[in-house]
Amino acid sequence: MGKSVCSAVVLLSIAFLQLSVVCYGAVYFVGDKTGWTTLGNYDYKAWAATKNFQVGDVITFVYHSEIHNVLQVTEPEYTSCNVTKKPILSFATGNDSITLTTNGHHYFLCGVSGHCQKGQKVDVNVGANSHNGSAPSPSVNVTNPSTPVSPLSPNNGGKLSLGWFVRMVVPAGVVMFVG
Secondary structure, eight states: OHHHHHHHHHHHHHHHHHHHGGGSOOEEETTGGGOSOSGGGOOHHHHHHTOOOBTTOEEEEEOOTTTOOEEEEOHHHHHHTOOOSOOSEEEOSSEEEEEEOSSEEEEEEOOSTTTTTTTOEEEEEEBOOTTOOSOOOSSEEEEOOSSOOOOOOGGGTTEEOHHHHHHHHHHHHHHHHHO
């Protein structure tokens, strides 16, 4: 009887984890494996155009912190590459993750002189998330991971998902545990 109760608990846990997948957003690395840089004339506008950002998704800027930074700014400041007042948010760790918590445009640029003019800026346009039934909270939620992020392979498009982890790793653990 003990083994069947344990198996039932494990199966219920897996079911819960599968359902929780819809509550978490995708993780996008700005610029994919190129990162946040002025080198190579990377086209961040084209990068953003290939993404379907949703409320709850996370965008991560990976860059050399002694050379670049990330500022969240207003649309006019983004368009003109001229930050005239204090930015909405400012980042300088070299590995900054921002949770997108509202729909609409979120404008980011490098505040180092000349970098925005060279194209180091991105407009992240967040659409409605059909899985989010709650009222929107402030525009972004910032977390700065303490460990560096490893580069992504080119075939994943810069998008990671908790669903992948749950669907691949958890069942393998169950097979080992139950078997």
